Amino acid sequence: MMESYLLAILVSMVLITIINIILNKKSSGKIKWQHYLFGDFLILYLVISLKDIVGFPTLSDLERKVMLGGPIFDPVLNFIPLSSGIEISTILNIIFFMPFGxxxxxxxxxxxxxxxxxxxxxxxxxxxxxxxxxxxxxxDVDDLIMNTLGTILGFILFKILSIIFKKLSNKTMVEEYNKKDSIIKYGPYLYIGIAVISVFFS
Incomplete structure (x- = not known):
């Protein structure tokens, strides 16, 4: 368990580092070390979230199900918002997504x-x-709603702190300067994709 955990983190961080090196060479602006540091925080957050908190399926999980003769696709669905009311898990879902936002x-x-x-x-x-x-x-549709709400609260928190720590917030950020930098706008999706792949094959 711990070995697969560390493998997912290691693979994802190596891939992100390679991508960041490529982006730094191609980018019109200088990417500062603070961006890389907070990028590492993001990839750690994504891997830990997928691997430990939400229990994202892995290839070995699916293989085990097949060997035991169980169904791979076994959905438990809830499309009714707040059908169980507001529970502790509802609040935790909000908190869980605040770092992302x-x-x-x-x-x-x-x-x-x-x-x-x-x-x-x-x-x-x-x-x-x-x-x-x-x-x-x-x-659960509740998870979608609360996770999105957590993203919103995380975004609001950033807006507040970026006023207080304006210089630092400018150092952590990268932006598009021209068409050569267009890949930068897909940054978060690259991070998510790498985290998902690393966890699935770990």
Whole structure:
């Protein structure tokens, strides 16, 4: 268990480092070390979230199900919002996604706007819920709503702290200067993709 955990973290961080080196060479602006540091925080958050908190399915999990003769696709669905009321898990889902909403605008200028950040939070949450169709966990519309709300609160927290720590927030950010830098706008999705792949094959 610990070995697969460390493998997922190691693989994802190596891949992100390679991508950042390539981006730094191609980018029109200088990418500062603070961006790399907070990028490491993001990839750690993503891997830990997928591997430990939400129990994202892995290849070995699916192989084990096949060997035991169990179904790979075993959905437990809930499409009724707040059907069980507000529980502790509801609050935890909000808190769980706050770092995501905070780190995206910390790292990328494009995500210092509300809509792109909330959309990315929704997409990450949707990936988690789709993954849970292949586990014993429930795919719940409440999770989508609360995770997106957590992203919004994280974004608001960033806006407040960026006023207090303006110099630092400018050092952590990268932005597009021209068409050569267009890959930068897909940064969060590269991080999510790498984390998902690293966890799935770990």
């Amino acid at each position: 905070f780190l995206l605008p910390t790292l990328w200028n494009k995500f210092r706007k509300f809509i792109p950040t909330v959309f990315a939070g929704f997409i990450f949450s949707l990936i988690i819920e789709v993954g849970q169709l292949f586990t014993i966990r429930a795919t």
